[in-house]
Amino acid sequence: MSKPQRPTLAEIRSKWPATVAITKAAVAIGCSSSYLYDQIRKGASPVKTIPVGKRRVVVTADLVRLLSGEERAA
Numbered sequence: 001m002s003k004p005q006r007p008t009l010a011e012i013r014s015k016w017p018a019t020v021a022i023t024k025a026a027v028a029i030g031c032s033s034s035y036l037y038d039q040i041r042k043g044a045s046p047v048k049t050i051p052v053g054k055r056r057v058v059v060t061a062d063l064v065r066l067l068s069g070e071e072r073a074a
Contacts (some may be wrong), residue, residue: 004055006030019050028067031036033070 004027007016012028019037025047026033039045040056043067048062 009064012067015066018060019052019057020060020063022049022056022058025063028063039044 007028012072022036026036029036029046036045041047046066048059049056050059
């Protein structure tokens with residue numbers, strides 16, 4: 001089984017919806033989904049997540065912020 005290809009920042013900005021699954025965000029960040037889930041559970045996630053029903057999703061704008069090297073708002 002091959003690893004999913006990592007998207008470019010331009011692709012994320014132009015083609016991704018406002019929120020994405022944690023597994024998809026993990027591929028973009030370059031970490032495993034289990035690592036990102038663990039960071040979210042610990043309250044140490046590098047990206048903002050929001051609850052949608054019984055699951056959480058990553059806010060794409062915050063993912064773009066992280067990948068572009070912008071500072072996180074206080």
